């Protein structure tokens with residue numbers, strides 16, 4: 001079980017929350033829920049409705065489109081932001097590639113955080129742009 005203090009210290013290291021004060025992080029820490037997955041467990045199903053975002057504390061996950069792995073994420077990465085932001089179904093499946101511990105934040109809580117913290121909104125945009133660049137590079141290399 002991760003304590004609130006441990007959550008705050010962890011969140012300080014996550015790029016999404018880089019410029020957020022410890023006081024704000026302490027509030028964010030209290031609305032996160034620790035959740036554990038075993039290796040092979042499906043955390044997100046492509047096409048499902050999505051109402052939460054996950055930050056990886058420990059372990060690795062594979063992002064899959066159909067049966068193809070399109071990305072691998074690890075500690076301090078986050079996933080599940082797309083369905084939260086555009087209210088469309090989940091764009092890909094996410095499967096634990098090891099024992100994985102995540103912090104989960106609900107759509108309502110995350111939307112409130114985004115309204116208050118423009119820095120987090122910018123960090124989300126930056127990460128989406130990086131994922132788009134990687135995906136463009138991959139499809140370029142396929143041709």
Ligand code: CMP
Nearest residue numbers: 063071079080081082083090091092131
């Ligand atoms: P969401 O669509 O809510 O659920 C599946 C998640 O997989 C998605 O949000 C992103 O967080 C993640 N994801 C989708 N495509 C990629 C990608 N190309 N690289 C990294 N993560 C991705």
